[in-house]
Amino acid sequence: MSVFTDKNVYNTRPAECSEKENTCYNTLEALGIAFERACHEHIGTIEGLLEVNELLGVSIHKNLFLCNAQKTDFYLVVMPGEKPFKTKLLSPQLGCSRLSFAPGEFMEEKINCTPGSASVLGLLFDDDISVRLVIDKDILNYEYFGLHPCDNATSLKIKTADIIEKLIPATHHTPTFVEL
Numbered sequence: 001m002s003v004f005t006d007k008n009v010y011n012t013r014p015a016e017c018s019e020k021e022n023t024c025y026n027t028l029e030a031l032g033i034a035f036e037r038a039c040h041e042h043i044g045t046i047e048g049l050l051e052v053n054e055l056l057g058v059s060i061h062k063n064l065f066l067c068n069a070q071k072t073d074f075y076l077v078v079m080p081g082e083k084p085f086k087t088k089l090l091s092p093q094l095g096c097s098r099l100s101f102a103p104g105e106f107m108e109e110k111i112n113c114t115p116g117s118a119s120v121l122g123l124l125f126d127d128d129i130s131v132r133l134v135i136d137k138d139i140l141n142y143e144y145f146g147l148h149p150c151d152n153a154t155s156l157k158i159k160t161a162d163i164i165e166k167l168i169p170a171t172h173h174t175p176t177f178v179e180l
Contacts, residue, residue: 009036009055014154020112024121024149028158031166036157037149049081049155053146058157060146061139063118065111065131067102074102074110078120079136079180081146086180093178094134117152120145120163123171133173136180140164 011034013025028035038055049060064077064085073096079085091098104115110131111122123133139145145163147156158167168175 009038011036013037014039017149017154018151020125020150021154023124027121027124027167027170031162031170033158033162033166038155040153040155049146052155053081056146056155056157058144058146059142060148060155061142063120063122063147065102065107065113065118066099067106068096068099071102071106074106074131075099075134076111076118076120076123076131077134077136078139080138080142083136083138083180089180090134090178094132094176111150113148113150114152117148117150119147119150120167120171121147122150123168123173125150126171126173129172131173133168133171133175135175135177137177138180140177 036056038052040052053059059081062079062081062085066075066077067073077090087099107113107115107118110126111118112125113119113122123131139160142160145158145160148154149156
């Protein structure tokens with residue numbers, strides 16, 4: 001059974017979408033960032049996106065929303081979808097104690113995303129720059145970046161160079177590159 005609600009790929013925003021998705025599309029358009037878009041069922045795991053990856057010709061990256069034990073420091077970690085995450089490799093590179101997954105309410109509060117839809121585009125909603133962006137260096141080896149527009153029923157394909165050189169600077173975040 002297919003995960004798609006529409007098995008076409010589009011280069012435009014959907015006719016109707018939420019306010020947060022509109023913010024994402026408006027930003028991409030304002031920055032001159034081209035994208036390809038596929039619509040599908042809500043998918044909350046990397047494993048569930050295999051069909052989407054094939055249609056778009058991209059690997060949707062893992063976007064992990066983490067925090068410290070006190071829930072005072074927050075991190076959006078972006079890494080290849082097929083790579084296993086090991087917090088013991090990350091924490092020493094960031095100079096912090098072991099991190100864990102942040103509760104969903106913090107994700108919604110900080111980056112306007114629900115669990116399963118975390119995305120670099122969510123940093124558009126982090127007005128006080130309270131979330132630290134952490135990117136696995138291997139991401140730079142991918143020509144394209146696969147992500148959600150803050151909704152896990154849509155996936156986008158964008159050139160990695162556009163994410164790194166245009167989108168991230170527009171969010172006023174400075175990425176920390178690590179090896180995971």
